[in-house]
Amino acid sequence: MREPAFHDMHDSAGRGYVVAIGGGEDKLGDMEILRRFAKLCGGKRARIAILPTASQLDDTGHKYAKLFRELDVREAYTVVFETRADGDRKDLLEELERADGVFLTGGNQLRLSTTLGGTPVDSALRHMCAAGRHVAGTSAGAAYLCEHMIAYGEEGATPRAGSVQVVAGLGLTRRVIIDQHFRQRDRIGRLLTALAYNPYPIGLGLDEDTAAFISPDNVVEVEGSGLLTVVDAHDVEVDSIAEAEKGALVSLTNVRLHLLPRGGTYNLLTREAVAAAKV
């Protein structure tokens, strides 16, 4: 099978939505975020595959399958890739590939990258998304979606050299770096640090119960009860991290921030934010 061209966000025609959720999405009330994802995947016709690879709990996948069934999708089922050898299993790959949408649970994002990276699974996920299928992830699952994945880092608002570990992720887009549990775990310092190393990606900091629906035409739409923090470092003038010792404070001037609640949008091509008229 031929690997599709990597979808830089500038050339993503035909791609499915990439949906990043900041963790802790509502599961008892309206389930606004999960409901929107289910609808996106076809609602009553939707087949949703849940990948619990990030989690070490046996029931994580089944819990989400149950939630999606409550939302009246046609089918919601788990596909369990627990070891790298599972990534070669044709039966599991076929289960994955018949889905209209894929949902990656939370847990530890390094379990995703170390279990799926370089196996037929990560390639299948890129294929599916490039072909128009939608891929969502919550918490660790959200971190893994993009090309540059925050593996771990320090808490706090201060950017410091070495305070974040960025590694290779799934690669559905290289245009953004996603962070999650954003306000709850005070992560703006580590996201600023990641962008100081290379200001090319746009930082998306997602609060809990908050999602970024990244459309095929590269508009980020905010859903849920918290804020999306967009960090745009393209116009940065001073960036001291190249000369900073480990642990040193980092100078950054002219970072642009947007704080967007539900209904807000951010265009990744024009780098323009629009807050919703009503919240």
Added chain:
Amino acid sequence: MREPAFHDMHDSAGRGYVVAIGGGEDKLGDMEILRRFAKLCGGKRARIAILPTASQLDDTGHKYAKLFRELDVREAYTVVFETRADGDRKDLLEELERADGVFLTGGNQLRLSTTLGGTPVDSALRHMCAAGRHVAGTSAGAAYLCEHMIAYGEEGATPRAGSVQVVAGLGLTRRVIIDQHFRQRDRIGRLLTALAYNPYPIGLGLDEDTAAFISPDNVVEVEGSGLLTVVDAHDVEVDSIAEAEKGALVSLTNVRLHLLPRGGTYNLLTREAVAAAKV
């Protein structure tokens, strides 16, 4: 200007060569590596732009311009992007864009990513390469070429969690992670660590005076007096880094290594190595 699709190495038709040099390339003798790059760019017709952004020495760019002139290229000239604001200068971008080949000098790779990342320069370099122009880098310049750039790390043969810092690079390919001064600075531990975080990319460890010429059809050709160490972690069965504490030793089983001298090749699609018949 529309950003080209990111060239995953599986879909790189029409792309130019990506040439990674391990630093310390011969400048007094036959200049085998620089000569091959000059020839690739058109020999007597070649216009080569040298970007000394990684270096903090004033004469680094001029030294390479002089060397390429000794190799009888039509034109070799420096284009100096020293600040992020320089990245918006139309006169400099035009100078860059008329080149048949671009050469990134050594220095500090974080000076490249922090100065050029997210400016029109990194976009222009991706465009040029996608359109068939060739891009070479030595030492820090080599590290920057790929999507996942090793910014810094510890020396030694032992992979340890947290011993390497990977950040976003230029992104001419996401298929490889490049390390340089490989044997001279004993860097196999940090390259193994980078691959443990996500086994997807193929590791290319370049000794000094050694180059990997990555062709548009994804074959790596070795040039120069040292070895290319290819690290293929696709068949890894056990990878412990997801659970490892910072500084802990990392378990990895079934890593495949290839040590290739001049004339050897490695196919990034089939993952097959061929040593040259004669060295």
